[in-house]
Amino acid sequence: MQVNTILETAANNGDAEDNLIDISIVIPLLDEEENIQPLVEALENALDNYDRTYEVIFVDDGSTDGTFTELKAAHEKNPHIKIIKFRKNFGQSASMKAGFDHAIGDIVISMDGDLQNDPADIPRLVEVLETEQCDVVCGWRADRKDPLSKTITSKFANLLRRSITSEFIHDSGCTLRAYRNECVKDLELYGEIHRYIPAMLLWKGYSIEEAKVKHHPRAHGVTKYNWKRVVKGFLDLIVISFWQKYSVRPIHVFGGAGLISSFAGVLLGGWLGIQRLFFGMSLSDRPLFLLAILLIMVGVQLIVSGILADIMLKIYYGGEGRKNYLVERLIE
Template identity: 40%
Template sequence: MDISVVVPLYDEVESLPELVSWIARVMSENQFTYEVILVDDGSSDGSWDMIVKLKEQFTFIKGIKFRRNYGKSAALNVGFEAAKGNVIITMDADLQDSPDEIPGLYRRIIEEKYDLVSGWKAKRYDPLSKTIPTKLFNAATRRMSGIPNLHDFNCGLKAYRNAVVKNIEVYGEMHRYIPVLAKWAGFTKIGEQVVEHRARKYGKTKFGMARFINGFLDLLSIFFVGKFGKRPMHFFGSMGVLSFLLGFASIVWVIGEKLYAIAQHIRYDRDVTQKPLFYIGLVAVIVGFQLFLTGFVAELVARSASERNKYQIEETV
C-alpha cells in the first residue's frame, strides 16, 4: 500500500464528507493505493455516525472511536499503530489542510528519501491569539531541538516514512513536537514544504490557553526525555552529587574555621550553628541526597512504564 492518511478528529461532522471525497479524488487522480484512518477522539456531535455512514460508501476508510476524549496525540498514536502504508500522511479534519498537497509530500519521502517532511503554513488564516503562541513555540523548539530548518513544528500536515511512526510514541501534547521525537529516535533526515493553509469552513477552533501551557511543559519534557529518558540517574544523580559536595564543603569550611580559631587562640564568639553558611550547606546536603534518590527511583520507573499508552477503544469498523 502506498499511503495511509491518518486524520484525528473531534467534533468535525460537517467537514468529514467533503474531506473524504477530496482525498478520494486526489488519490484516484494519482493512482495511489491507500487507506484513510479516521480516529474519532470522543466526539459528541455525531462524527462517529458520519464515519460509519462514509465507510459504507468508501471501502478505503478505517474508523477508530475512542470512548472519551484523550487528545490529538493519543489519536495520532493509535492511528500510527493501525497504519499500513509505506508513507503516512497526517492532516487535520477541519479542511484547513489541503489534500492536494499529498502527492508532493509523498514524492519527497519516496524520491528524496526523507524520513519526515513537515508542512509550513507560511500564510496563515488563524487569529493572533493562536499565531503568536505558535511562533514562540516554534522559535523555542528550533533552539532546544537542534532542528533549525523547520518553521512550523505544529503543522498537522506531515508525511512520514512508515518506519518513523512505528518507532515513536506520541502522548500528552507531544504531537506538537513529532519532528523532535523522530530526531531523538534516530530519523535525522527531516525536511519542510510550504503548504496551503485554508480558513476554517465549519465549526470552531479547539485551541485554548490550556494548550499553550501544556505545550510548553511538554517541550521541557521532550528535552529531558530526549537527553536523559534512558538514563535519568545521569541527570538527577549528577545534580545531587554536585549539591551534596557543595553543601558538605560549606559545612566543613564553617567547622574548620571554628577549629582553626581555637587552635590559634583567636577570639571566635559565634557558634558554628549561628552562621548562615552552615544552614545553607546543610540544606544543600539534604537536597543533594533527595536528588540522588529521585534519580534512583526514576531509573526504576523508566524500566516499568509499559502502560503509558493504553487507550480504551470502544469499537472499530
C-alpha cells in the same frame, strides 16, 4: 484505551489487511460534523486519480455532535475509508497513535480534519519523501490563515521548542506530515506530545525534511486550541527534552546535580567549620550553616533519585523487550 473500530472495505476489495496499500492517511476528529463531507470530497479529488493505492483512517475522538454519523455515511460510499471511534475524548495524540497503529500503508500521512490542511498537498509530500530519500517530511504553513493571537503563540512555541530540543523545523504545529511506516510504529504518544513527533524521530536517528504546504482559514466548527493545550504542550516539551538527553542514563543529570549540590554544601560547611574552630564564631545563629546542611541533603536525595531512575529505566527496557537503539540496516 478502549475504542470501537470499523475497519471494513467493500466486499469486492476483500480484507483490508490483504490489500497492498501505498498510503495511509490518518485524520483525528473532534466535533467536525460540518467538515466531514467536504473533507472526503477533497481527499477523493486529490487521490482518486493519483497513481497510488490509499486508505483513509478517521479517528473520532469522542465527538458529541454528528461526526460519527457523517463518517459512517462516508464509509458506506467510499471503500477507502476506515473509522476508529473512541468511547470518550482521549486527545489528539491518542487519536494519532490509534491511527498509526492501524495504518498498513508504506507511507503514513497525518493531517487535521478541520479543512485547514489541504489534501492536494499529499502527493507533494510523498514526492519529497521519495526524492530526498528521507524518513519524514513535515508540512510548513509558510502563509498561515489563523488569527493573529494563535499565530504569535505558535511562533513563540516554535522558538522555544527549537531552543530546547535543537530541532530545526519551522512549524511543529502543522499536523500535515508524511512518514515512512516504520517511523510511527514504535512511537509512544500521550498528552500534547504529537507536536514533538519530529523531535522524537530526530532523536531516534530518522532523517527529516520540510515542504511548504497550503493553509486555509477554518470555515466550519470551533478550534480546539486553547491556553490549556499551550500549558500541557510546554510540560510535554520538558519531558521530551529530558528524554532525548537522559533517557539512557538519568543518573547523569540527577547524579550530576546531586554532586554539585553536595560539593557546595561541603565547601560551605567546611568554611563555617574553620571559622568555628579557629576563630570561635558561633554557628547557632548562622543561616549559612543551615543552607550547607540543606545542600548536602538535597545532593544525597538527587543522587538516590538518579539511582532509582536508572533502575526503573532498566525495568522499562527489559520488561517488554524494548531496546535503547534502532537498527537502520543489517548486512550479513
